[in-house]
């Protein structure tokens with residue numbers, strides 16, 4: 001079985017403190033709201049677009065979600081071609097196939113999560129710059145502006161619709177390539193919470209925990225700044241309140257779905273600036289080596305990492321419990337921080353997140369996992385410094401977390 005074994009760090013962040021300068025480069029536009037996907041065609045017409053390639057996968061075709069986009073394009077008279085063969089861990093070959101289809105297109109429309117939007121971002125580079133996508137590994141390695149991209153997320157989680165990054169798997173080298181640059185920020189995000197109504201509870205839980213991890217890691221990283229803080233705080237509040245109802249009655253709770261979609265998007269913008277932490281460093285090799293879904297890996301690692309981190313920045317961690325609606329008055333700063341960690345442990349226990357054992361992770365694999373986590377691009381951004389021995393202890397603790405399936 002193919003197993004990517006490593007990622008190289010993408011150096012897109014600059015350490016930020018009150019003596020440093022930070023920059024913001026948000027996406028072009030956001031259209032947000034229930035039913036707004038029906039306006040996709042008219043929005044593209046308004047942009048002067050007439051030929052597009054829609055990028056998605058078979059699951060979203062079967063769920064009828066892609067058809068909603070295609071109907072909107074047809075009603076507005078926008079000509080389209082559909083690429084619906086995206087896979088998990090999108091490959092170099094997928095990017096090449098999308099780019100070949102899009103060589104005469106005005107714009108790409110990515111419908112889905114990272115498995116659709118990431119290869120669309122990468123193909124957008126290839127269409128205008130040529131060559132192999134391997135040439136553009138790293139940050140800002142392309143010279144010509146990529147084809148514009150519209151991102152339509154179908155789950156509240158990855159936040160890829162808000163970021164200038166894509167991860168493409170190179171099967172020849174068993175390698176996950178980070179590709180980044182402000183040119184691949186979507187020109188337009190169309191975020192329609194209705195597209196998430198039919199997601200099953202375990203997917204809502206995993207993707208929602210990925211979003212919450214983005215928000216908490218962005219709020220506690222070494223790269224925080226005032227704008228990302230504002231976004232991360234609001235994201236944590238929305239996600240903390242909405243995630244249980246979205247998981248347990250997501251078929252009827254429109255408000256919870258709305259708040260999850262908004263929280264996920266805000267968290268995406270927050271971490272684009274503030275970066276992430278070591279929960280993501282730990283989740284990536286779990287995905288690469290054991291196919292643990294990204295959100296599941298983060299759900300299990302996040303509380304363990306928060307507990308490890310909180311002593312490095314207790315004032316910041318003490319903010320978190322009140323975002324969950326908990327009262328910390330009368331507590332010391334450290335006890336307040338501990339209460340925030342407990343909120344996240346309880347949340348993960350409540351949700352249908354399967355334990356690492358379920359995915360075949362064993363104590364014997366911890367050494368290799370820790371080696372891979374040490375290579376994580378966000379390790380320098382984490383609140384607390386880490387060693388390989390720390391990662392072994394953290395993975396060991398994560399393995400002992402038993403969750404109902």
Ligand SMILES: [Fe+2]
Pocket residue numbers: 158210214280294298
């Ligand atoms: Fe993530």
